[in-house]
Amino acid sequence: MLQSQGFPELYLDVPYLFLGASFVTCAFIAAAIPIIRRKYDPLFVWIAVFALLDGGRLWLQSDIPWSAGAPSPIFERLRWAIDFLAAIPIFLFLQAAEFLNRFLRIWAWMVGILCLLLFIGTLASGHLPVFRLIFDCAMAASAAAFLISFRASTESGRESRIVRAALLTYVAACGISYLVAISGLHWRIEPWACALLLGGLGYAATSHALARDRQLHDLEAELTMARKIQRSILSTAVPPSTSFSVVTQYVPMTAVAGDFYEVVVMDDRQAGLFIADVSGHGVPAALIASMVKLAVDSQRAAFASPGEFLSGINALLCRNARPQLVTAAYAYLNGESHQLLYSAAGHPPMLLWRRGEIIAVEENGLLMAAFPFATYSATTVNLEARDRILLYTDGVLEAENSDGIEFGRERLSALLNKSETHSISDVADLIVAEVSAWSNTQGDDITVLLCEYKGS
Secondary structure, X not given: OOXXXXXXHHHHHHHHHHHHHHHHHHHHHHHHHHHHHOOOOHHHHHHHHHHHHHHHHHHHOOOOOOOOOOOOHHHHHHHHHHHHHHOHHHHHHHHHOOOOOHHHHHHHHHHHHHHHHHHHHHHHHOOOHHHHXXXXXXXXXXXXXXXXXXXXXXXXXXXXXXXXXXXXXXXXHHHHHHHHHHOOOOOOOHHHHHHHHHHHHHHHHHHHHHHHHHHHHHHHHHHHHHHHHHHHOOOOOOOOOOOEEEEEEXXXXXXXXXXXXXXXXEEOOEEEEEEEEEOOOHHHHHHHHHHHHHHHHHOHHHOOOHHHHHHHHHHHHHHHOOOOOEEEEEEEEEOOOOEXXXXXXXXXXXXXXXXXXXXXEOOEEOOEOOOOOOOOOOEEEEOOOOOEEEEEOHHHHOOEOOOOOEOHHHHHHHHHHOXXXXXXXXXXXXXXXXXXXXXXXXXXXXXXXXXXXXXX
């Protein structure tokens, strides 16, 4: 339509305006990627600046958007000067991508400073043909130096080959354009080569994102399997007993967790309750928790002696679980003698509910997996019918609300005390629900082990 009205030169600018708009869109996408990832990436930053300046240059140097009136002198100077500025980010991108050897890095900085001086000089004094000649010569020499001294990446993947090919094509096109400009002609192939370069970079980024998604999918599948395996080593169905009722609640922070518990009912009169918390979270803590499981199984002979039981576990963990630390607690209940023997290793105290009163039982030794010489003593508690024993990990106590206030032992004790008329299964559910409601986000694994002594 523009050509039919006698504006053939304006009509030829339309494809470059389209390219300019596309480059600006690419600039916003490249700039958004580090923001979304919350990680500074110089490659995306300099590509964004390069695409923004190159796209803006195509619009500024076209007559179509500004044909309605005469532009101001400052605007005219900017239209000439932006050519000099647009070359700088591509130098910085090439340096960030490690495509430049030592000589090219020094050369790039020298030419970059020259471009900046030409940009400032054009803004100050207007368009001078000598400035353009200096710039064209410097850029043609830069393209030649890059093509001669190009140091290819050691990566041999398809995406890397495409990026290298697009980059070399762009540099070669720029070199030809500047050589043609030195001879006094004007051949605009550089914008099309820029489009090819951005397309190659976009392809590489998309392929990398898809590969990352596949890796995340495979990792999620592996974590799902790890979660199933970890669940399988926990006591899900507690053997029935006429003397004790035991329930558990286990809420991992991530797919796998560092909390571990074991409930051993030897017969109607004897039961052992073990709980442990490995420092850290995720897969490393879960692996140590699996070691704790093996250590517990190896100490069945010391089932009725909490101090000896914990000492044996600690000895095994000191040889295999460093540098992780483990807190643990073990309660041995004997319905025949109506007694509970309790020992712990740096673990929060056991809570005993009895007729509306909460008793904190604490008999702590050193943390596990750190000191091979550590020994653990046990304290004895006489049991009465309907006593309730609560073991838990510090994820319950340390859950914080929006004001940074922890749930704490007092709230846990009050919750246990007011649940006298509820079954222990309901009490365990209530504790987890209250802790979850208190904390906006779960900051640690949560494990609750609750036992009721039925008496003779």
